[in-house]
Amino acid sequence: MEQTIRHRRLYAFYNSKVLNTLLVVGIVSLTQIGYMHSLLMPVICSTVSFTLFIGYALWLWIKKPKQIVINTWLSNQTIWFTLYFLIVSAMKEPSLWWYIVMLVMAIVLLFITMIRPRDKVFEI
Secondary structure, three states, rough: OOOOOHHHHHHHHHHHHHHHHHHHOOOOHHHHHHHHHOHHHHHHHHHHHHHHHHHHHHHHHHOOOOOOOOHHHHHHHHHHHHHHHHHHHOOOOOOHHHHHHHHHHHHHHHHHHHHHHOEEEOOO
16 A cells, blocks of 8 residues: 655655654653652753754755755654653653663664664655
């Protein structure tokens, strides 16, 4: 079954490799606030990540490049990180392992993305 794309720029926005990587880094950084019991380093890392996210998104919508690198597999995995972040944030006193598992899984995800690239150049 072939997928029909109604809005190509929106499809590229949701599946952008850069935006999904920045989102994973930002979410993992915010989750580490509970682990480190300090706000300085996680807030700096997540602020930089989300600032780059906003800058790249604005570039994508305002500059309107002709092509962009997308990775649908990474986009599908980012959903699980967001859900995991929401679950851990809702817990009263999560164990230390909840934070470590997320950090390790993010590192594994980014290594898999580098080793087995499922990237494709998408014409907008």
